Amino acid sequence: MPDISALIFDFDGVILDTETPEFIIWQEIFVAYGVVLERSVWDRTIGTASGSFDVYSHLAEISGRDIDRVAMRADMRGRYLAQIDANPVMPGIVDYISGAKSLGLKLGLATSSDNAWVEGHLSARGLLGYFDSITTKEDVTNAKPDPEIYIKAAARLGAAPENAIAIEDSLNGLTAAKRAGLNCVVVPNPMTASMDFEHADLRLDALSDMSLQAMLDRFSQAV
Secondary structure (H helix, E strand, O other): OOOOOEEEEEEEOEEEEEHHHHHHHHHHHHHOOHHHOOHHHOOOOOOOOOOOOOOOHHHHHHHHHOOOOHHHHHHHHHHHHHHHHHOOOOOOOOHHHHHHOOOOOOEEEEEOOOOHHHHHHHHHHOOHOOOEEOHHHHHHHOOHHHHHHHHHHHHHHHOOOOHHEEEEHHHHHHHHHHHHOEEEEEEOOOOOOOOOOOOOEEEEEOHOOOHHHHHHHHHHOOH
C-alpha cells in the first residue's frame, strides 16, 4: 500500500462533539411539546448537510401545534452555543494534529458544516493554523454521503485518495470517504456509536486509543 501523506478530518463529532448537545437540546424541546424526537429520525441527518431535515416542521406535524420558528431558533441556538463553547476537543485530536505536522503529513478538513462555524471553533481552540486546507459545504454541490467533498479535499492537499486517511464519526461520512477512494478510520461519538461501520478500515472508540504512528504503520502494512 502507498505511504500515507495526508489526514483529512471531519469536524462535527470528530474534532468537537457538537452532535450530542444538539440532539439533547432538541429532545428537551420536543418533550416540552408533549412529543418525542426519535433517534431513528434524527440519525439520518448526522454527517450530511444541515437543512436535509426540517426539525421545526417535524415538531409541528407530530405535536399538532403551531411553531414560532424565530423564537425557537433563537432559544435553541443560545443554549446550544453555550454548551459547544464549553466543550473540549475530542480525546487524541491534539496529539494527532501536532503529530501529523511533525511527520510532514498534510492536514485537511472535510465537513458538512459551513466555513465560519468550523474556522471559528478551530481558531478559539488554537488549532486553525495547523490545517493546510479546509473544505466545507460551501465548496461542493453535493453533501456527504456523496464523495465530492473528499475528492476535493484530497486534491487540495495534493494527495492521491489512496494516500489519505479520512477520520470520520458517521455512516454518511464513512460512505463519502470510501466512495472517494480514501482509507477511513471511524471514531464514533455517543450519537453515532450504534451505526453500521462494517466498511470502515479501522474503528476506534477514541483516537487516544491508538497513536498516530501505530495507525500509520497499520495502514502501511495493509495489503
